[in-house]
Amino acid sequence: MSLIIKNLSVNLRERQILKEISLEVAPGTLHAIMGPNGGGKSTLSAALLGNSAYTVTDRVRGKNKPQILVDNKDITGLPTDMRAKLGLFLAFQSPISIPGVNVANLLKTAYQLSKEQRTKNHSSRHKEGLRARKDQKKLHNPALSVWEFNEMLVKEAKKLSIPQDFLRRSLNEAFSGGEKKKLEMLQAVILSPKYAVFDEIDTGLDVDALKIVATGIEQLKKKKTGVIVITHYQRILKYARPDFVHILVGGRIVASGNRNLAKEVEENGYRKWADNN
Amino acid sequence: MSQVAIQPNDYKYGFKKPENYIFKAKKGLNNKTVEEISWHKEEPYWMRDFRLSALKIFEEKKLPMWGGDLTHINFDDIYYYIKPTEKKAKSWDELPEEIRDTYDRIGIPEAEKKYLGGVSAQYESEVVYKSIQKTLGEKGVIFLDMDSGLREYPDLVKEYFGTLIPPADNKFAALNSATWSGGSFIYVPKGVHVDLPLQAYFRINAANMGQFERTLIIADEGSFVHYVEGCTAPIYTTDSLHSAVVEIFVKKGARVRYTTIQNWSNNVYNLVTKRMRIEEEGVGEWVDGNIGSKLTMKYPSVYLMGKGARGEVLSVAYAGPGQHQDAGGKAIHFAPYTSSKITSKSVSAGGGRTSYRGLVQVFPFSQNVKSKVVCDALLIDESSRSDTYPTMDIRNNDVQIEHEATVSKIGDEQLFYLMSRGLKKADAEAMIVNGFIEPIVKELPLEYAVELNRLIQLEMEGSVG
Structure with a gap:
């Protein structure tokens, strides 16, 4: 019983953005995905919910088949509304009006x-x-x-x-930027999904709003929602403490660890991984 | 205008016809048909002459070429007058399946379904109508079908009938003037506020849904009335032409709101002339919704005649496959310090076509005029179409005129957002469409608003499915 992402490669208009991402999010755990701009963070959230602008690709047919599983149910080809009904939720980076x-x-x-x-x-x-x-x-x-x-x-x-x-x-x-983000949080709390992805929920929030939103995330965790927080900064992770941190650079998860990894990013930035890539 | 004695008039013209007489004029239109119509309705001679001269005008006038395609109307293939009972389908089963299906899906009670489908008159509404009549009567308010209005108050009718929209106004006003039947007649005395909306629906008389309805409303000084007609459920009719005329007189300081929702079946040409004459400090409002029909041409107008008069037109149109909604509004400023607002929202789906057509006219002697026109179009898919034909004729510099027009498409990002909340694509589209027309829908009586939203939902499911 988990959200399992296996070998997920994703294209946007013929260009490969994500390269064989694998990730497992158990109920009640918080995963932070950090990375620089253009690293593929928002593509990951869009692809998880099945945004039709993005295509999941299958480079090595049969072998490393890309798959997204929600509690053992394969949702890879399902339309967005079915994914939502099966318990996936996305808090948008820039919620549309x-x-x-x-x-x-x-x-x-x-x-x-x-x-x-x-x-x-x-x-x-x-x-x-x-x-x-x-x-x-x-x-x-x-x-x-x-x-x-x-x-x-x-x-x-x-x-x-x-x-x-x-x-x-x-x-x-x-609505102001901060108000929009709070409304996304409100939706998450009300719908109480099995797995929720927060795409840069912290951007544009002042400290008070940030704390409030983090409380919401903690509340979801307690109700056994598996949470993915996508962010540039460590800031929100002080209030919503991650169990795992992953670094997404150049479309790959280049490092995974505990919250110390977030601290490292805060001190040294992403250069280290960017060079390796 | 002079004072008129409002007294029911005993029948005194022509012959008394036997009860249950069934009459169906021959197809096509000529002097004889018109004379027969007038004879069967036992009308005063002036009305018969009015009809005959209107017929002459109808015959002389050419089809208007500036709007929708009218060339397929065959005027010789129409029954211009049938006693209303004859028009009804004989049984529920005779109605086309899609109409029955829609009634079921909207969830209309059985009795109402039959009424809408023309199978029977609704029993309960007769009771309601009688009790409303009693309350209105105590205040001196007249609320009748037009035929009864003419019979009971011929002098009052004669004073106003055809003075705001004369037969020569346009070919279809002439046609209506020659052949009219049914519609509503309302008079509200000075200072009387009618609290509940008057609904044509309550007026059980079967003349309700005539092809050539004629409505006349007179709101005397300082009075208020809200009139509601039509319904959101599709009205099935075998008639292919519906051409109504609505004349409304708003006296000094009075206020009239006229709400229409029309959903004719998709074989109908709906060509309607509607006009309000608003005196000093009066307020006139049209709320107009068009969902069905093959072609609708309708531009409710406000004639602002006195200082401080205000007029508003709110119009919403939905054009599905094979439909053309050519709608809009007109505001004519005949006096200084008058203001008008026209708001039009149109939705085109599945290859449907909507057009906004409007006119704002300000005369040289009308200074300090304010007018605002907002027309927004929403396209659901690539094959749908929307056009805007606004005309501004402003002959005074001391005015404040605004015009805004937008065309938008349902965005993929909007759909993705709503679908990520669990809505099916069709439901997401319906939600966006309903949101788009919300500023007008919220002006509708609640039950109409709810039905209209559900109807849009059904339309969207159909267009996606």
Whole structure:
């Protein structure tokens, strides 16, 4: 039971961006992926969610087959919405604005969809024995009523110090950079995905906002969400402490380690790996 | 205008016709057809003469060539008057399958479905109508179908009918003037505020959905009324031509809002002339939604006649495969210190075509005029089309005129964002479209807004599927 990325190579308009990335994210763990600009960090997040602008390539057919598995289910060829329903979430680096679509409505729709799918999954697993059934009971949270949902939404928004009237405004329209990032965090908390990718959630945040967002990440971890934090800087990792740190340079993971690796980056930058590449 | 005594008038013209008389005029249009229509409706002679002179104008006028393609209308192949009961499909099963299917998917109750499909008149609404009539009557408000209006208040009708949109206005206004049937007649006395929207839907009279509806609304000084007509569910009709005329008089300090949602089946030409005459300090608002039809040509107009008059046109159009929505608005500033706003939102999908066509006109004697036109078009795919034909005729320098136009496409990044939240592609598209038209939809009565959003969702599923 993990998010497993195997030999993932990805092209954007005929150009290879990612080269045989492999990574395993267990529930409740936090992985930080650090790297310089142009290293392929955002490509990784887009490819995980199946953005159709990116193509997963299979250079060595049969041998090192690229694969993305969510709890043993191969999602490599699935459309984006199916991946989301299976429990993947992406907090966007630059969340796009959509006029007239309000945050509360989108979240309610997304929340209902996620519950539908997970209830389905659990019932199909019915015969897996007692232990599975116990897990199922714990995880099986039948969708809340509209009233209960709104209550939860307001409560979680408050925790992230998001003013309530934001929830009725058009998605990301006339929001500041920091406000957009907080809204991404709010969505993650509400949808409570199995695996969440935060693409530069720390960019453009002041210290207070950074702490709030980090608290959100910790909250998800406690609820057993496997988290990938993509970032340039060590800053956020002081508040949301990673279990693993990976360095992504030139489309490859060139080093993996514990949080000391992040400190090393902070002191010496990425030059060391850039030279080797 | 002079004061008019508002008293129901006893029937005093022509012959009394037997009950349950079924009449169907022959196909095609000539003096005899028009005379027969008037005779069967037991109209006063002035109305018969009005119809006949309108027919002459209709015959003389050429088809307008500046808008949608009208060349396929065969005027000889139309029944110009059928007693409404004859128009209904005889049973539910006679309705085309896609219409029945849509009703099911929107989730309309059975009784309402039959009513919309023309199978039966709705029983409950008759009860509602009667109770509304009682409340309105106490305030002196008249709310009738146009035929009854003419019968009961001939003097009042005569004073206004055809004065704002004369038959010579355009070929289809002439056609309507010659052949009209049904529509609404509303009079709101001085200072009376009608709190609930008046819905044509409640007016059970089967003349409701005529081909050539004629509506006349008079809001006397300082009064207020909101009139709502149409519905979001597709209206099935075997008639291929719908040509209505709506005249609205907004007196000093009065306010009228007229909301229409129309979703004709895709074989219909929907050619409508709508105009409001707004006096000093009056407010007139059109909220106009067009979803169905083969071709719609409709440009609700505000004629700002007195100092401080304000007019607004909000229009939303959706054109799917094979459809052309040619819609917009007109604001004519006949007086100083008048203001107008036209907001148009159009969506084209699956090769559909939308056009914005508008006019803002300011006369030399109209100083301190403000006008703003905003037209936004959204294209769902490459094969769809949108055009803008704005006309500005400004003959005064002391004015403030704004015009904004945008054309956008549904962006891949927007789709990716919503799909990453678990929405299917079609649902993501519907959400973007509904967001795009939201500024206008929020002006609709709630039940219409909800139905319209669901309908867009169905359309998107269809276009993707």
